[in-house]
Amino acid sequence: MAEIGHGGKEIVERIMEPAEAKKKIAGLTQIPIRSQIANEVIGISYGFFAPLEGFMGKADLDSVCKKMRLKDGVVWSIPILFDLSDKEISDYGIKKGDSVLLTYDNNPMAILEVEEIYDYDKKAMCADVYGTTEEKHPGCARTYGYQDKFLGGKITLVNRPKINPPYDPYFIPPLEMRKRFKEKGWLRVVAHQTRNVPHTGHEWLMKGAWFQTYAELSIEKPLVGVLVNAIIGAKRKGDYIDEAIILTQDELRKSGYFGDHNHLTSLTFWDMRYAGPREAVFHAALRANLGLTHHMYGRDHAGVGTYYGAYDAHHMLESVSKDLSITPVYSMNWLFCPHCGEITSEGLCNHKDEWQKFSGTVIRSIVQDGVKPPRLIFRPEVFDLVMECADKYGFGSPFVTDEYLEKRIPVFSIPSM
């Protein structure tokens, strides 16, 4: 049976079998790609980005910028682009109609069928997508960093990435994910978007979203799951290391705060654009492709600084709700109330003068100060695993350092063919 993804289109993996791939890539011009592009090649070819079949052409890009839709009308909020400089295009001798081989780790990764080569006003793109043209916005900075030409065309993966330990169990592409959900008997699954090690505020965001999603369903057997979908991409110094993020998210299940019956951890390769409302819509498409029925959104989802209002993402999601196959679940903040002696929702507790709010940043600060937070705030199993990850993967630190950036285990590699 066809698996239908975002936009009502069937999810089809664009992956060539090895024997055929070896023949097809022979003699093709080879173009090395950077990690962002490799991440997006995986996103396209495994169906995370369905209905995209490749990097966007100008008509799609223009439509995405101006209307937040692909040229065929499907809602799409973030440009997915492959850029090269004029000189590179000239040096490689690339022209419309060519097929080229994209390489990563010096090994063949994917074939790009070059359907068009074009340019686009980057400042206008930033204004449309990010609502600002300021270079300090990380999405704008990424856009201004693109070379001056874009190549649109279909992508076919010719060499599956090897996902390295400890990440390998968590790479679950859309078609496989949907099988897992069926095996678990989940009728509804709610997405928890994260780039963080979980504190109990996050844990309760998930639990609250699980309750909201469960709604009127029968409680005779488990029918609803939470999918933690960690975004793995470009890292900044001071972030938690990726290994700590993915393993601690799963630790909540392993340590019994959730269970196999209601919790699964996975990852998606993506370099966050911090596009706020537009990133929220992108996440809806991505998680719809993964087979989720619901998506949790908190305040200022995927925002940065003060560029977006706390509820801008919610409003944008509402504006396209008829075209999304995923139901947003809006979550209020969870906090510690000393009067209640528990983690509670700001929508429930009325001891407002006593509330103690906490955030991932505060927890990082506590950990940096060499203090083990109380279990009501940060689970001891999570804390211990963070420290273990620091030793095992982080060169002594659970946070990204220059040494980590230089020597870290790559999340995936492209094997030789």
Add this chain to the structure above:
Amino acid sequence: MAEERFPINIWINEDRFEKLKAAGLADMCEEMLAGLKVLRVYCDEAERDKVLKTFPTAKYDSATTKSIELLPKDVKDKIFDKIVEKKSVEIMGDFLNAY
């Protein structure tokens, strides 16, 4: 209207608590977040901006806690030492004079 003040949370680990006890200052600690001991050192707006400029890893958590976080531990140790020396948490102006 009172001027807005922005706390730096000095979380009290065992080492810091021993120093506070030795200086007779253990009572200065507040308790937060289900049992964590903390000293809250307050900055005014100008001091907050200087802290963020002087120590680029520091972050002002504008969304949730309205506190200045992620100062390097050695900087927090120096702030802590200044608190112990002055027996007060009103030390940020003095502390920042060195920068």
